[in-house]
Structure formats: structure tokens, C-alpha cells
Amino acid sequence: MGQxxxxxVALRRVSRRYGSGDSVVNALDEVSLAFPHGSFxxxxxPSGSGKSTLLQCAAGLDRPTSGSVTVxxxxxxxxxERRLTLxxxxxxxxxxxxxxxxxALTAEQNVALPLRLAGRRVPRARVRAALAQVGLGDRARxxxxxxxxxxxxxxxxxxxxxxxxxxxxxxxPTGALDSRTGHEVLTLLRGIAxxxxxxxxxxxHDPVAAARADRVVFLVDGRVHGELAGAGADxxxxxxxxxxxxxx
Ligand SMILES: Nc1ncnc2c1ncn2[C@@H]1O[C@H](COP(=O)(O)OP(=O)(O)OP(=O)(O)O)[C@@H](O)[C@H]1O
Ligand SMILES: [Mg+2]
Numbered sequence: 001m002g003q004x005x006x007x008x009v010a011l012r013r014v015s016r017r018y019g020s021g022d023s024v025v026n027a028l029d030e031v032s033l034a035f036p037h038g039s040f041x042x043x044x045x046p047s048g049s050g051k052s053t054l055l056q057c058a059a060g061l062d063r064p065t066s067g068s069v070t071v072x073x074x075x076x077x078x079x080x081e082r083r084l085t086l087x088x089x090x091x092x093x094x095x096x097x098x099x100x101x102x103x104a105l106t107a108e109q110n111v112a113l114p115l116r117l118a119g120r121r122v123p124r125a126r127v128r129a130a131l132a133q134v135g136l137g138d139r140a141r142x143x144x145x146x147x148x149x150x151x152x153x154x155x156x157x158x159x160x161x162x163x164x165x166x167x168x169x170x171x172x173p174t175g176a177l178d179s180r181t182g183h184e185v186l187t188l189l190r191g192i193a194x195x196x197x198x199x200x201x202x203x204x205h206d207p208v209a210a211a212r213a214d215r216v217v218f219l220v221d222g223r224v225h226g227e228l229a230g231a232g233a234d235x236x237x238x239x240x241x242x243x244x245x246x247x248x
Pocket of ligand 1: 018019025026027045046047048049050051052053054097
């Protein structure tokens with residue numbers, strides 16, 4: 001396990017540039033952020049502000065152009081692909097904006113996949129419990145095409161949680177859910193931080209969802225544009241409205 005106290009994930013002056021010359025995009029521009037052990041952070045910002053890029057760099061799925069990322073004290077930028085893959089498998093859970101389920105596998109096979117890839121035993125009871133945790137205990141044998149968008153999103157969440165990661169990154173995990181199911185998923189994420197000592201970082205466009213986090217970090221044009229701690233949905237919504245009118 002990582003450090004009991006302090007930051008599980010830290011980004012220092014992380015930049016991610018795409019393209020070159022006239023078409024260069026600074027998706028992240030010198031972002032410094034730390035995510036403490038057992039915390040629940042929401043990341044908000046306009047479309048294209050760099051939220052997904054931030055998560056992918058923090059999770060070792062993408063490599064920053066410059067700057068440093070540490071997870072549990074390990075510097076990611078110097079790691080080769082193999083060690084990076086192992087670290088991701090052991091410590092990090094990731095829910096993608098576009099689910100990324102394997103279409104040929106059933107729900108339970110998708111959920112079991114991270115354990116199989118790590119060469120670990122896959123106790124069926126554990127897989128079933130993970131599915132039940134996201135309210136899909138009765139869909140174990142269904143394939144993604146037989147499930148709704150919200151159900152696929154919850155399968156992706158169960159798959160990210162099956163290894164009990166130290167840190168869970170979730171890119172709009174409630175974006176495709178109705179408000180009741182969304183509320184259940186948020187309660188699950190809140191519980192991971194409160195009762196399991198996990199660290200959760202969630203991108204969302206929804207101020208009500210963001211208000212369930214301990215703090216909300218705002219991004220604009222690849223830069224951190226302030227944060228709010230312990231804010232209600234109204235305060236988060238007011239801040240978002242202000243950001244969307246920030247002149248470029
Ligand atoms: N592979 C890529 N090649 C070139 N540009 C990219 C690439 N991926 C992202 N970008 C650009 O980087 C910027 C940040 O993208 P990112 O996906 O991080 O935004 P986002 O905040 O997650 O947006 P959304 O809310 O729409 O999901 C955008 O301008 C995007 O066009
Ligand atoms: Mg995104």
C-alpha cells in the first residue's frame with residue numbers, strides 16, 4: 001500500500017502538449033495538484049479544458065510532455081512501459097468516459113478481467129459482489145450490447161473496483177446515469193473514501209455530483225482555475241457559470 005498519510009497522487013508542473021507549430025494544443029499547462037489519502041476530489045471545467053488529459057496523465061495512461069507525476073511515492077515519468085503497467089494494475093482503478101468494455105465478454109468476465117490480467121485467482125463470489133455493489137447482480141451473463149449506457153458505466157465501475165485500488169480515477173462516472181442510479185454511484189464513491197481509505201478523483205459536469213466530493217478543482221484551458229472545499233451544489237454551479245464566461 002502507499003503512504004498512510006499525505007498524498008497518494010501528486011502532479012508537479014505537469015504539461016501535456018498535442019501537435020506542433022500552428023496546431024499545437026496545450027491540453028495541460030503547468031498543472032500542480034495533490035490528492036491526499038482517503039480524499040474525494042471532483043474535477044470540473046468546460047469541454048476541452050483538459051479534464052480527461054489530467055486524469056490520464058495522473059493515472060499513467062498518458063505521458064506528460066513535462067513535469068512530474070508520483071503515485072504512492074513512485075515517480076511515473078521515469079518508468080518503462082512494463083513497470084508502469086504493473087503499477088497501474090496494482091494501485092490504480094480507472095473508469096473511462098467511454099466505458100471501454102470488451103464487447104465479446106459478459107459483464108462478469110469484463111469485471112474479472114483486471115484480476116485475470118494480473119494472473120490472480122478470480123473468486124466468482126467477489127465478482128458477483130462487485131456487480132451487486134453497482135446494482136447489477138442480475139446482469140452477470142449479459143454482454144455490453146445487451147445493457148443500457150448507464151448499466152455499462154456501472155460495469156466499468158465494478159471492473160475498476162475489483163482490484164481494490166488505492167486510487168480510483170473516474171471520468172464522468174455518472175454522466176450516463178439517471179439521477180437515482182447516479183446518486184447510488186456517488187454514495188459508493190463517497191464510501192470508498194470514507195470507509196475503505198481509498199482516494200477518488202472524479203471528473204463531472206454535474207454540480208450536484210461535484211458537491212458530494214471534499215473539494216472541487218476547476219480547470220480552464222489546461223490550467224487550474226481555483227478550487228472550492230466543502231461547497232454545496234449551488235456554490236459549485238455559480239462558480240462553473242463564471243468559468244464558462246471566462247474570456248479566452
Ligand atoms: N490525442 C489528441 N490529439 C490532439 N489533441 C487532443 C488529443 N486529446 C485531447 N486533445 C485536445 O486537448 C484538449 C483537452 O482535451 P480533454 O479531452 O482533456 O478535455 P476535457 O476537459 O476532458 O473535455 P470534455 O469535457 O469534452 O470531455 C482539447 O482541446 C482536445 O481537443
Ligand atoms: Mg473528457
